[in-house]
Amino acid sequence: MTRPPILAATWLFALLFAAAVRGTGVEAGWLAAVTDRYKLIYSTFDDPWLFDLEKDPDELNNLFTNPACRETVRDLSRQLAAYGDKHKDPRAANAKIQADLKWAVAGKGPYVSTPPEKPPRKTGRPGKRKRKTN
Numbered sequence: 001m002t003r004p005p006i007l008a009a010t011w012l013f014a015l016l017f018a019a020a021v022r023g024t025g026v027e028a029g030w031l032a033a034v035t036d037r038y039k040l041i042y043s044t045f046d047d048p049w050l051f052d053l054e055k056d057p058d059e060l061n062n063l064f065t066n067p068a069c070r071e072t073v074r075d076l077s078r079q080l081a082a083y084g085d086k087h088k089d090p091r092a093a094n095a096k097i098q099a100d101l102k103w104a105v106a107g108k109g110p111y112v113s114t115p116p117e118k119p120p121r122k123t124g125r126p127g128k129r130k131r132k133t134n
């Protein structure tokens with residue numbers, strides 16, 4: 001049975017409870033889980049963020065380390081990790097995002113920031129030759 005696009009999206013949202021969203025482009029960037037109320041974002045270069053979209057629609061207050069939000073972080077992180085495994089999303093394979101997700105799902109104690117991966121060194125512009133000096 002084929003579902004109309006709007007119904008398929010509603011069905012998928014009900015099944016997952018959170019939509020998985022990710023940055024686009026060549027570099028990893030970020031990975032997020034979004035519900036009607038919360039937005040949880042993992043970044044390859046920054047600490048994770050959790051925003052309560054009802055109380056903070058401008059996304060100014062990061063609640064990721066707030067003990068009162070621990071179960072929300074744990075639940076959304078489980079869903080995001082499952083999304084990454086199922087769809088083999090390369091952003092979920094990033095070492096920093098994996099470490100942050102691991103803490104969020106099963107970690108105990110306070111969150112400790114994971115250092116970002118170092119970007120690969122650029123060796124020069126492709127197709128350009130070095131000029132000879134006399």
